[in-house]
Amino acid sequence: MLRAVYNALWWIAAPVAVLRLLWRSRREPGYRWYIGERFGRVGGRLPEDDAPLIWVHAVSVGETRAAQPLIDALMKARPDARILLTHMTPSGRATGEQIFGDRVLRCYLPYDLPHAVRRFLRAWRPSLGLVMETEVWPTLIDECRRADVPLVLTNARMSERSYRRAARFGHATRDVFGGFARVLAQSPADAQRLTALGARNIAVLGNLKFDMHTPPELVARGHAWRSAIGERRVWVAASTREGEEDLVLQAFAALALDDALLVLVPRHPQRFDEVAALVERQGLRVERRSAWAPAGTAAAALGPVRALRRDVNVLLGDSMGELAAYYAASDIAFIGGSLLPLGGQNLIEACAVGVPVLIGPHVFNFTQATADAVAAGATIQVNDPADLARVLRDLFNDRPRRAAMGAAASAFAARHRGATARTVDVLTTLLPENPTPAFAAESK
Secondary structure, eight states: OHHHHHHHHHHHHHHHHHHHHHHHTTTOGGGGSSGGGGGTOOOSOOOOSOOOEEEEEOOSHHHHHHHHHHHHHHHHHOTTOEEEEEESSHHHHHHHHHHHGGGSEEEEOOOSOHHHHHHHHHHHOOSEEEEETTOOOHHHHHHHHHTTOOEEEEEEOOOHHHHHHHHTTTHHHHHHHTTOSEEEESSHHHHHHHHHTTOOSEEEOOOGGGGOOOOHHHHHHHHHHHHHHOSOEEEEEEEEOTTHHHHHHHHHHHHOOTTEEEEEEESSGGGHHHHHHHHHHTTOOEEEHHHHSOTTTGGGSSSOOOOOOTTOOEEEOOOSSOHHHHHHTOSEEEESSTTTTSOOOOOHHHHHHTOOEEEOSOOTTSHHHHHHHHHTTSEEEOOSHHHHHHHHHHHHTOHHHHHHHHHHHHHHHHHTOOHHHHHHHHHHTTSOSSOOOTTTTTTO
16 A cells, blocks of 8 residues: 555656756756656667676765775676666766766666656666665665566665654565665664664675775875965865855854864855855855866866965865865864754765864764764764864864874774675675576567
């Protein structure tokens, strides 16, 4: 009964979803492109050979970056295979194109409608499907099971909050989670919750995000920016979400340090103009990274970077794919999505750069990683803007403590690496040596 209601709701929601794509395309034009793919209609030329196809679904930017070491490792382990990378957002798709170029195939994952999912599977004929972290689509799971496509929940996490919500649906939830061929969990706590929801064949392999590679050129870029900034106290508020920049600016005002510079990096590119206007309304002078160090010149970090004016209070990070550079240019990193009940964002990339990390109280999407980072001395959790300002001031006035936290952050990130190799070992056992195309019978 619940499945019938779910499918009916999708039929009702599909036209609304298209209208929403067009509405969002006013700010981000990519939302109006490839709409047919959202219904399983694949454009362009598809592979005609029978090489195994590994399909990896990464919703948006964070999941795409987390998938990079896994995809690279799969390419090495199975050079005969093709990789299909699917997304839900234009920014995720753009990130995939930036990272992989033409080494992978790409399209949008269709909406969770039976006919759209079947059309997608018939067109691509995947030998193995991987969905990252928390992507659970009931129809997709059902159709993969019917088509004999092993579908693996990879780098799986399940917060206590999400577990309580899912558990309300009882048997229906167990049927959905039981449809995965394997579940590869980040932590024992994640595995325990997923097991209670009906998942089977679970292994705890660690967090793939610890294996994310920090490009040396980005670190060099950040160091070049820092030289151009000069002797100032610099902190970055990274991956901030709507409503959170107000709180960050409150903390910046409470910090009350004349030489402080805030590097503010909104998570979503369509909000860059909105955030710049917000900063200006606060009476602060803002410089856009795109204007200060335009791509193709200073962004290469090989030539000189124009000195940042001393009267600039906020450097707006209006670029994609440069978080590591922003971290490298800063003394302290604050990770957004955590001052409001949004679940937090990935703190591992900042730790890997070796910068002290601060994070807010709302981290239910990254509970284990945050707890481990705090225990390692790499991270301090703050309660609100006033607490954030207080901890920032304490750290700015204590260089040895900052250095110790940075060293602890680097050690923490290094100590937890290895999930990628363990994951590839499991996944390669699910790939056939001589695969037969899925849906062969149905496509006749």
